[in-house]
Amino acid sequence: MNLKINLRQIALLIFGLSVAHLGVTFFIQSDLGADPFNVLVQGIFRSLPLPDAFQWSHGRTHIMISLIIILALLIIDRSYIKIGTVICMILGGPIIDIFTLLLGDFLNSVLSMPLRVLMLVAGCIILALGMTIVIKSEAGTGPNDLVAIVISDKSKKAFGIIRILTDVCFVAVGFILGGTFGAGTIVCAFIVGPVAQIFMPYAEKFCKWGMGNK
Numbered sequence: 001m002n003l004k005i006n007l008r009q010i011a012l013l014i015f016g017l018s019v020a021h022l023g024v025t026f027f028i029q030s031d032l033g034a035d036p037f038n039v040l041v042q043g044i045f046r047s048l049p050l051p052d053a054f055q056w057s058h059g060r061t062h063i064m065i066s067l068i069i070i071l072a073l074l075i076i077d078r079s080y081i082k083i084g085t086v087i088c089m090i091l092g093g094p095i096i097d098i099f100t101l102l103l104g105d106f107l108n109s110v111l112s113m114p115l116r117v118l119m120l121v122a123g124c125i126i127l128a129l130g131m132t133i134v135i136k137s138e139a140g141t142g143p144n145d146l147v148a149i150v151i152s153d154k155s156k157k158a159f160g161i162i163r164i165l166t167d168v169c170f171v172a173v174g175f176i177l178g179g180t181f182g183a184g185t186i187v188c189a190f191i192v193g194p195v196a197q198i199f200m201p202y203a204e205k206f207c208k209w210g211m212g213n214k
Contacts, residue, residue, distance in 0.1 A: 008211045012137040013084045016203075018095055020130025025099035026123030028058070030116045031109035033182030035127065035192070036167035036174075037144040041065060043177030058100070059093030066092065069143040073150065080150055084140020092142065120184045121191070128195035132203035144170075164189075 027034045034042060038058075045061040066089035073080050107119055134142065141149065152162040167189065175181040 006139075009137050009139040009207075010083065010087065012207050012210045013087060013134055013139040014091065016130045016133025016135075016137060017088055017091060017142075018130070020127050020134060021092060021095040022099055023123040023125070023127030023130060025096055025103060026107065026119045026126060027184050027188065028096070028180075029100070029104060029107045029109070030119040030123065030184060031180065031182075032116055032120050033180050033184030033186070033188075035188045036170040036185060038062075039174035039179035039181055039185060040170040040177075041174070041179070043174035043179030046178035057093075057097055059095075059097035062093030062096065063089060066143040069147060073143075073146060076150065077154075080141075080146055082140030084134070084137065085143060085146065086140070088134070088140065088142035120187055123184075124188055124191040125195055127188075128192045129199050129203070131192070132196050132199040133207065136200070136203045136207040138207075 024035060024038055028038065028042075033039070041058060041062050044065065045058050048061065070081060070085060070089055109116065111119070148159060148163040148166045151157075151166065152159040155162070171179075171181055171185055
């Protein structure tokens, strides 16, 4: 595959990542519970004993946790790390911060419950769409998704079961540390997967078109 195709893949990955994290922002701003990984991020962010001078944020905490996962994978099996994995680590958190800055005054917990529920469901759908574009770009997978993939491969256990277990661990640790666990977390578990399955063939066609393939 030539450099031009690789650059197109990276562009598709960044686009998909932006869409997915727009959905994550909707989760967070609805204050009804975030997706499992961001429950962990929230918990660590809220319990991190760092001075205000560090200007710590949810996005920067996201980067820190992703970096730790990547460093662990470099020791366990570096073949899982692709350029897209690093891009997801670097850009994922800041994208959430940017969307929060842009939308925070309009989409937040002050809204009525029906609107917050609508935000939550919209977040699930948007996340599923972005996630399928990232996957079909074939440029790499985000560090948080790689946790379940690697454990599944190494243990020879079904990915679906391992994904559920890793999500439960993310939520449990995040909740203990102060993350927001709520209806949104449960809704995410039941909606994102099936919706992503619906979007997958369309995302594949979109990525093939984006890479100039018929």
